[in-house]
Amino acid sequence: MLQPTPPALATGQAAGAFGNANGDEATSLAPPILLQYWQVVLRWKWVIAGIVAAAVAIGLVLTLLATPQYTATSRVEISRDQKKVTSIEGLESQDAGRDLEFYQTQYSLLQARSLAERVSRQLRLATRDDFFEAHGVSPDDSTLFASKSGQPLSNAERQKREKLAVDVLMKNVSISPIRGSALVDISYTSASPTLSAQISNTWTEQFIVQSMDRRFASTADARKFLEGRLADLRARLETSERDLVNYAEAKGIVALGKSKSIDGRTEVERTLVSSDLEALNSALAAATADRIAAESKARQRNGGANAEALNNVAIGQLRQKRAEVAAEYAKMMAQFEPGYPAAVALSEQLKALDISIAREEGRVLNSRSSEYREAVQREVELKSAVDELKARMNRQQKDSIQYNIYQREADTNRELYDGLLQRYKEIGVAGVGANNIAIVDTAKVPEKPSSPNLLLNLALALLTGVGLAAVATFALDQVDEGLRDPTQVNRLLQVPLLGSVPNAEEEDALQLLRDPKSALSEAYLSIRSNLAFSTDHGVPRSLMVTSTRPAEGKSTSSLAIATVLGRTGKKVLLLDADMRSPSMHQFIGQPNRMGLSNFLAGENDWRQFVIDTDVKGLFLMPAGPTPPSAAELLSSDRMLMLVRQLVEHFDHVVIDSPPILGLADAPLLARAVEGCVFVAEAEGVAVRGIKASLGRLQSVHAHVLGVVLTKLRHKQAGYGYGYGYGYGYGSTES
Structure with missing residues (x-):
């Protein structure tokens, strides 16, 4: 049973009515998010239960029927x-296997298709029908017949x-x-253990064979590529060396000594011309x-002759002989006469010795002149020979520019050829290596099936059902755009x-309004x-009650507000x-012979249209006969005049206005009253429709006092808006 509105709710609603300047108070009225979700679940509980039950049932049936x-x-x-069996590095670097992508x-x-x-x-699975039968796959009928018939x-x-x-x-x-290890499990599933x-097992074996084939194929491709490159470089090397020799022969460049520089370049240290020039230059x-x-x-x-004569052996002997003779002659002159x-x-x-000595000294002098002439000639x-070789050397130095170009080209081709040849030899032995893939466990014939797993499938079906139910609930909740x-x-x-206001369901709203202790009166x-x-x-002092469309509780709310005000x-x-x-x-039980339409049509005495009711302090002015055009009557100033006169005789004037949707009456009435009370049915008109109605009121500068939410069910008010009694609406209610 619904409970009456607690006093705290009235206070909270009042705060909500006037706390919109910043929205904090209104936000504080919002229930917890989990409670909102629970209300959505309760609203669509049968849909959720049906989807979950259907999903579980489908999961059970599929599990029982599965092979x-x-x-x-x-x-x-x-x-x-x-x-590695050898120490030769292969095509991949040593650190290639340590990459994160390995x-x-x-x-x-x-999982490559080539391995499959x-x-x-x-x-030979393509010819085995038991393979296709184990997977529930049927090949084409013609191929199946041909296979079975042989x-x-x-x-x-x-x-x-x-x-x-x-x-x-x-x-x-x-x-x-297997996480954190170098182990990998290869599993295969079929209906045949x-x-x-x-x-x-065949998958693991073929993976090892494929790895080896790929490694050898990669080296074979590399060797084939290198063989072509070596042939090209060999021809280029022979051509460059031939050009070098032919050019040296044509230019007369004879290299006597060569050396290798640090960067591997050939340098000519000496040529025949430079060697000859060096020798002739030394001779010169x-x-x-x-x-x-x-x-x-x-x-x-004289001095030169005497000095040379001193060194002459013949002259020395003659002078020695003369000295001896001179000594004997002196000795004899000491004893005898001349x-x-x-x-x-x-x-x-x-005298004869002097003549011989003079003759020898003259010969020496003549030989010195002859030597001088010979030295000059030589x-x-x-x-002349050095000058000629210098000219040849200059020409050779000019020619050495092109010679060095040929030499560098030959050196470059030789280095490329030697490097590729060495790499070709290394690759030839690099493929000789131990396999890096090893079988740890072979597959055993399974003794029990791995699927279907009844408990797991039911759990998955349950989760799927819950997910589908959540999606469906969200979709339905989004489609249901009314205020909930x-x-x-x-x-x-x-x-x-x-x-x-609570939903009266099957009870009479008028009877509940007459009871001050009812939940409806409390609301x-x-x-x-x-x-x-x-x-x-x-x-x-004056207010009107309106709604978007009929049957939202507008008229009942007008009567209820007027009744509550009268009780005060x-x-x-x-x-x-x-x-x-x-x-x-009809609510008051009075006829509608005369009323508002009569006054708006031109009758000035509105008092004759006012009816006294049995409700304390409440008077009624009926609508009167239905006019041809209610909007034209309301658009005149007589409605404004009427409200001003009524306010002078009554404490409050409550106007039951027509609905806004499709009519111009409510905006016209809004000009005559102090404020408007907007009635909205819970889960009724879409929010966008309510916004459009409020927009029409605001376009005529009407003062919207607030919204009254009617026909609120217990499941929508589970967090504090519950009531003990229902709220129903008769067929004549608008």
């Missing part, structure tokens, strides 16, 4: 560092079955790396020295909430309290301004 599947798993170890590359290779094709060819398949049929077999393999294989184990220098010495001797007449025959003989001998000849709880009024409409008493805060002088000791007039569909006289 048992068997999974066989083999395990391999993939080492990052490939073991294992991801291996996992992708394990190798497995299919190895096991007839050979055509190439097109064989290719079709091979493609189908590969597709089935890739769909059912699973690669599962033996076939699953066989394919899993010696000849020049000899010529200078001879010239010096030739200029030294005329002594022996003395005369010695004197003649001395110097001239050598100088009071907290949405201020948040979506930016209009104060005056209060909320409107709360609304009256909030209206007291809407102006600086309390409850507005106020003199209240309830004016039925809905001349198109009047209903207030």
Whole structure:
């Protein structure tokens, strides 16, 4: 049973009605987010339950009807560092295996279509019907008949079955790396346990073989490429060396010494011309020295001759002989006279020796002149030869520019050729290595099926059902755009909430209004309290009650507000301004012979239209006869005059206005009253429709006092807006 509105709610609603300047108070009225979600669940609980139950039932049926599947798993170890039999580096660097992408590359290779094709060819799966039956796949009828009858398949049929077999393999294989290790599990699932184990083991074996083939294929491709490059470089090297030799021969460049520089370039240290020039230059220098010495001797007449004579052996012997003869002659002259025959003989001998010495010294002097002439001649000849070699050397130096170009080209080609040749030799032995993939565990024939798992499938079905239910609930909740709880009024409409009214369901709203202790009376008493805060002088003297469309509780709210105001000791007039569909006289139980339409049509005595009711302080002015055009009557100034006169005789005037949707009456009435109370049905008109209605009121500068949310059900008010009684509306209510 719904409970009466607690006093705290009235206070909270009042705060909501006047707290819109900053929105903080209105926000404080909002229920917790989890409570909002719970209300949505309660609103669509049967939809949620149906979707979840259907999902679980479908999951159960599919699990019971599913064919048992068997999974066989083999395990391999993939080492990052490939073991080498030789120390020669292969095509990949040593650090290539340590890259972060290494294992991801291996996992992708394990799932490659090329590997599946190798497995299919190895096991001849395209010709095995038991393979397709184990996966519930049916090849083309023609190929199936040919296979069973033993007839050979055509190439097109064989290719079709091979493609189908590969597709089935890739769909059912699973690669599962073991986290934090170099181990990888290769699992295969089918309806045949033996076939699953066989394919899993073959998959690991073919992966190892494929890895080795790929490594050898990569080196073979590299060798083939290098062979072509070596042939080209060999021809280029021979051509460059031939050009170098031919050019050297044509230019007469004879290299006597060569050396290698630090960067491997060939440098010519000596050529034949430079060697000859060096030798002739040395000879010229010696000849020049000899010529200078001879010239010096030739200029030294006596001194030079005496000095040379001293060094002459013949002259030395003659002078020694003369000295001996002179000594004997002196000895004899000491004993004998010059005329002594022996003395005369010695004197003649001395003369003969002097003549010989003079002759020898003259010969020496003549030979010195001859040597000088020979030295000059030799110097001239050598100088001429040096000049000629210098000219040849200059020409050769010019020619050496092109020679060096040929030499550098030959050196470059030789270096390239030697480098590629060395690499070619290394690659030839680099492929000789141990495999870095090892089988840890072979696949065993599974003894029990791996799927279907009843509990797991039911859990997944339950989760799927919950997810689908959440999506459906969200979609339905978005489609249902009406106001669902009071907290949405201020948040979506930016209009104060005056209060909320419970749904009477099957009870009579009029009877509940007559009972001051009923939840309905309590709700409107709360609304009256909030209206007291809407102006600086309390409850507005004149107000009208309107809604977007009929049957939202507008007329009942007008009567309820007027009734509650009358109970407080106020003199209240309830004016039925809905001349198109009047209903207030029915609530009071009075006829509708005369009323507002008569006054607007021209009768000035409005007092004759006022009816006294059995409700304390409440008077009624019916709508009167239905006019041809209610909008034309309301557009005149008589409505403004009437309201001003009524306010002078009554404490409050409550006008039951026509709905806004499609009519011009409510905006016209809004000019005559102090404020408007807008009635909105919970889960009724879409929010955009309510905003459009409020926009029409605001366009005529009407003062909207707030919104009254009617027909609020218990599930929408579970956080504090609950009531103990229902709120129903009769068929005549508008």
